[in-house]
Amino acid sequence: MTATSSRYHRLSFGQRVVRDWKLNKWKYLLIIPVLVYLGLFCYKPMYGLVIAFKNYKPTRGIERSAWMDPWYAWFEKFFTDPYFGRLIGNTFTISILTIVFGFPAPILLALLLNEIRSSKFKRTVQTITYMPYFISMVVTCALIRVYCQQDGVISDVVAIFGGTRQNWLMSSEYYRTIYIISEIWQTIGWNSIIYLAALSGIDQEQYEAARIDGANRFQQCLHITIPGLLPTIVILFILRMGSILNVGYEKTLLLYNSNIYDVSDIISTYTYRLSFGGGTPQYSYSTAIGLFNTLVNVFFLLATNFISRKVGDNSLF
């Protein structure tokens, strides 16, 4: 075994690839569609990012549009934009709140479901919690808006307890709460699937051993289930951090109104309005903002990955 592996390591990278190819060529063929997909839809369009440094005009195309002078003019415009601070603040706040409250929710649900003995009840709960995920965003948000009206469900409940009826989406103080709660409602079931899958992968003998040692259910959960889930949690957390600035713009766009811009306006809705808010679409500027967005995301992804590798043993790469 040792001899084989040392011989293997003596080979050059190219030779190793050839050898591996010979051994596993049919498995490699399976990857081709994915590679084609990634190439066409993730790498090829990256060329278009150059318009962040150009004054892009549709009729002139990418090639013939002039370069900006200075090349960072669009970035400079964004950083000096009167709304820059607010946009970054709102985007981070909503994103972090979603992570703090939204990330643990499906884990808890999965743990709770795992403790249920009646499979019928378990399946019913699962189906009900998945459902909101499959409703189109437009419909979900229309529902939320109707619930939040001055004569909607929320006002009805508040009125029972003697509060005043109002349109809850009109005040800045409630917007984030509405956003986060509805976000959890929408995604909790769907996101718990991967944890349930990971749970089923935990060796049942460990539970048996723990029971023999006298561990109660809570202790079993604490010492076996959670450590068993941890790698999955860490990987998903790192990936989630990689999209920290990608707050769903569809939802914000469908829920917000001009009265609550101060808490709801985020980078993506701002860029949306730049493109479709009446007037000539500003392609170059929007692209520059998008590129900035991506850079921040990559930074957070790498940082989380780095910290995770230092602290625990789990990391993406």
Next chain:
Amino acid sequence: MKKILALALSLCLLLTAATAFAADLLPAGDTYPLKTDKTISWYSQDCLNPHEKYADWKESPFHTNLAKLLGVNIEWSFPTTGADGGSFTNTMMADPSTLPNIMKGYFMDSANMLLDDEVIWDLTPYIQEYAPAYYAWLQTNPAYDRAMKTDDGRYYAFGFFREDGGWNDSYLGVVVRQDWLKECGLEVPTTIAELENVIRVFNEKYDGAQFAFANDGRFRQAGIQGAFGAYATGYVASDYGWYVKDGKLGFGATQPEWREYMKWMNKMWEAGLIDQDSFSLDDTSIKSKSETGKCGVSYTSMGQLNLWNKDMGDDIWVGAHFPVAEDGSISSQFGGFGIGTHTTVITKTADEETMKLCLQMLDYAYTQEGFLFWNYGVEGESWEYGENGLPKWTPLVADDKDNDPMTKYNGATWGNSCIQATNLLYLKNSPVAIAANDAFFYTFGKDEYFADPEVEAKTLAVTGGWKWPVGITFTTDESDQLDLLGGNSNLNTYVAENYAAFITGSKDIEDDAVWNDYLAGFSALNLDKIMAIRQGALDRYEAR
């Protein structure tokens, strides 16, 4: 050539004499069919799509008939169903060598660049010879002619015009439940105080019924600011938020009059007379509110009013005049010039001969025959003359239960290169909707409008005269600068946000410090620089 010019000139004289029925005096289109075996490709963004019942244009009577009447094969194309029209056009424009010969879209903003980059044809040397009817039409109204050329006088586009001028451009306004008015012994309100009173009485009598409207897309764009002497609501875009007075550009949302308007709205809000949901709802939701008796005064379009009445019956909703001040004055109201912001251009993929052919094809819509065809379709098939001497639908259209069946046969919908007949709008809408539109447009009375030229001039000044004119073009350099300055987008965010804050009271409009703070905020948004650029473009437009 001389003959055509003479004809055009005499026509001009005739047309200026009788603007009301201008379309009857269009030149005859006796050069058609053109008889050529060329195939012209024709792209249309946003309208002119075949009726939803047809799989494609080959089944559509309008598209096939047009080719037959023109004697030219046409290959039509449209944005993919579901795609955003503007983005689709922009993607196409990325490769100017493959563009369709004729294209309809929003080209006014970029006209200079498109001409300089040789993407579209400069029609100036050819227009009088190959599009005499259109040229003659443009000469009937200086605003038409100005809108369809660049500052340096280059003609480049065919436009959309309404036969009636601005009548249908004032297609929305205050609507009231007349059954409630009757029960309360009230009249349809005309002044802002009367409007306030109606809202109050309804609120007291009908269990807290409120003034409810769709803020986005309706009220914020159009508003009722005129009674306060203001010129803007809460919306800023190329043709909203700005006003022109004696050739000078103004920005409506910084005027003291606008502050008065906001104070009034805030007062109504604080008194619980405005439905809080107005900021997040659309027309459909307002309709359901009115069906459950939660709203008796609203703000919507004649089309919606039609729909609301259809479902509630008995023509419950009626249109009201735009509210005026106590002394009967009004500075501005929702309206326009009856000129579309879309244009149809001929691209350089057409060689010179083909371009001349395209000119003749487009010119057809501005001849007598073409006018009738674009508005009603083929005589005897979709329409015939009625007893009043005006076209009316044959049973083929009248008995068709599909949505807007006339659009199977005609093409005179908003934005297409043609003149839309007023009669077509009458045929399309119910009498109560037309009456509502009359109320929206004839702010100083309909009979007075036709009897008294002074009232006519006053009405036109209030409906369209104050607006940022259609067809102003920025130079490429100017539009680049506007992009870097943040243009309308940031201004719109700022105004929309403060408009909402003032109305709901989260910012106190009565407090001078708050107001000054608001005004000071505009300097960070480069309002002065943007105004200077716009004023320059406006000056050049006026000088055309």
